[in-house]
Amino acid sequence: MKNHPARRQFLLGSCCLPFLSFSSHTLAAEPDASPGAPGYHAPTTFHWQVGLSITPTSGPCAGIFATFPLPGSWPEQEVEMIDRMASPHVAAVKFRNLASAVPQALVSIPKVPAGQTAQVKMTYKITKQAVSSPTDPACLGVATTMPSTVRKHLATSPGIDPRAATIRALAAKTDDKSRSAWDRITSLYDWVRDNIQCRDGQRHGSITTLREGWGQKEDISSLFIALCRALHIPARTVWVPDHNYAEFYLQDPGGKGYWFPCELVGLRSFGETTSRRPILQRGDLFRVPEKKVPLRYVAEHLAVKQALARPQVQFIRQLSNPA
Numbered sequence: 001m002k003n004h005p006a007r008r009q010f011l012l013g014s015c016c017l018p019f020l021s022f023s024s025h026t027l028a029a030e031p032d033a034s035p036g037a038p039g040y041h042a043p044t045t046f047h048w049q050v051g052l053s054i055t056p057t058s059g060p061c062a063g064i065f066a067t068f069p070l071p072g073s074w075p076e077q078e079v080e081m082i083d084r085m086a087s088p089h090v091a092a093v094k095f096r097n098l099a100s101a102v103p104q105a106l107v108s109i110p111k112v113p114a115g116q117t118a119q120v121k122m123t124y125k126i127t128k129q130a131v132s133s134p135t136d137p138a139c140l141g142v143a144t145t146m147p148s149t150v151r152k153h154l155a156t157s158p159g160i161d162p163r164a165a166t167i168r169a170l171a172a173k174t175d176d177k178s179r180s181a182w183d184r185i186t187s188l189y190d191w192v193r194d195n196i197q198c199r200d201g202q203r204h205g206s207i208t209t210l211r212e213g214w215g216q217k218e219d220i221s222s223l224f225i226a227l228c229r230a231l232h233i234p235a236r237t238v239w240v241p242d243h244n245y246a247e248f249y250l251q252d253p254g255g256k257g258y259w260f261p262c263e264l265v266g267l268r269s270f271g272e273t274t275s276r277r278p279i280l281q282r283g284d285l286f287r288v289p290e291k292k293v294p295l296r297y298v299a300e301h302l303a304v305k306q307a308l309a310r311p312q313v314q315f316i317r318q319l320s321n322p323a
Contacts, residue, residue: 035136036252038260040076040129044276044321047082051121051316052107052300056114056307063305064109064118067290068315069281069298070095071124072103077279078127089118100286101149102298112311121316126278131261133271137182140250142233143257150249150257153234157285158296159205160222162229166210171230181233181250182271188227189262189270196220198265220264221246225284237284239297240277241319247282278319 032038052066073079086093094106105122112118134140143150156163162171174191175184197214206226209215215223221237224246228235234249238261247261263269286295290303300315 034134034252034254034256036134036140036250036256036258038134038258038272039132041132042130042274042276043127044129046126046128046276046278047123047320048126048278049121049123049316049318049320050105051119052302053117053119053312053314053316054109054112054302055117055312056112057309057311058114059308060111060113061304061307061311062111064107064112064303066107066109066300066302067104067288068107068300070103070105070122071126071278071280072101074279074282076129076131080125081122082125083123084121086120087118089116090120093120098286098288098298100283100298102281102283102286104298128276128278130274130276131272133260134258137271138180139253140181140258141253142181142231143249143251145255146234146249146251146257150234152285153236153249153283154229154232155285157225158294159203159219160226160229160284161205161207162226164207164226167206167223167226168230170210171227174227175231184231185228185233185248185250186270188231189224189264192220192224192227192264193268196223217265218244222284224262224264236282237296238279239281240275240279241317243275243277245273245275 048071050068050070052068054064071079089109089112090107091110092108095103096106097103107120109118161167174187196209198217198220199214201216203216203218205219206222209219209223221244225235225237228248235246238245238247245261245263247259249257249259251257260271261273262271281298284296286298288295288298290301302313
């Protein structure tokens with residue numbers, strides 16, 4: 001990729017300051033005293049670099065607008081922006097936080113001459129902890145009241161249909177309300193792992209996965225999530241680099257709620273995870289202004305108003321461990 005000889009790099013200035021206060025977060029120093037709380041331990045630090053590189057292939061490009069998702073902080077994850085740069089072609093970099101709690105960068109590039117490259121890069125330091133199961137999972141129950149940020153994870157999502165008759169029938173057949181909420185969810189989890197095969201292929205969603213008895217790893221997580229939601233148990237997808245897993249929500253006797261991870265493929269891991277891969281997004285129903293339909297995952301977006309030919313475009317997603 002060619003760069004113009006006069007091209008220089010510079011740090012983005014005051015436009016980033018409001019976002020820094022949002023993204024910086026300190027991991028809790030004191031463990032939660034509730035016997036129903038998950039535990040966090042064994043932190044690992046990564047660098048996650050995101051950005052955009054665009055090079056015209058035939059004549060200049062003009063009117064470029066791009067967005068890309070940024071990592072956020074969570075109870076087990078601390079995020080800090082440690083570096084940011086942009087080429088002189090970049091007119092503005094702004095930030096917004098979607099209602100679904102996914103931060104995004106918004107990049108405006110008026111024009112890139114032929115033979116030059118416009119680029120934006122941001123590097124984050126991410127400290128991620130492993131999650132251990134609660135000391136007394138039997139004390140947890142299905143929430144009867146919950147905040148809207150949790151309730152939305154009962155709804156239908158792309159590829160996840162808890163209202164489908166086949167999903168509801170299987171959830172009711174597998175469920176035993178005389179058992180603890182933890183054991184009820186364990187039964188759903190074990191049924192999916194025992195009866196659904198993981199295969200490579202095109203994603204086809206929870207209904208087809210149940211009917212066919214197989215799906216890719218994302219489909220298998222979707223089926224488990226749909227079954228949980230059919231029993232009015234909030235559940236959602238967690239997205240990490242090159243992988244995803246599910247998590248479900250329960251409340252302790254005091255009414256405080258917690259999310260618990262579980263892996264539907266590979267080694268059995270229910271209510272806990274030793275994975276240190278950084279969390280990129282949580283959820284599976286996102287509404288983005290640039291898209292007309294709800295999204296399962298907030299991906300990158302690029303619009304170019306003027307170009308003689310399709311430019312070379314690279315959205316940067318790179319994970320490294322500084323240690």
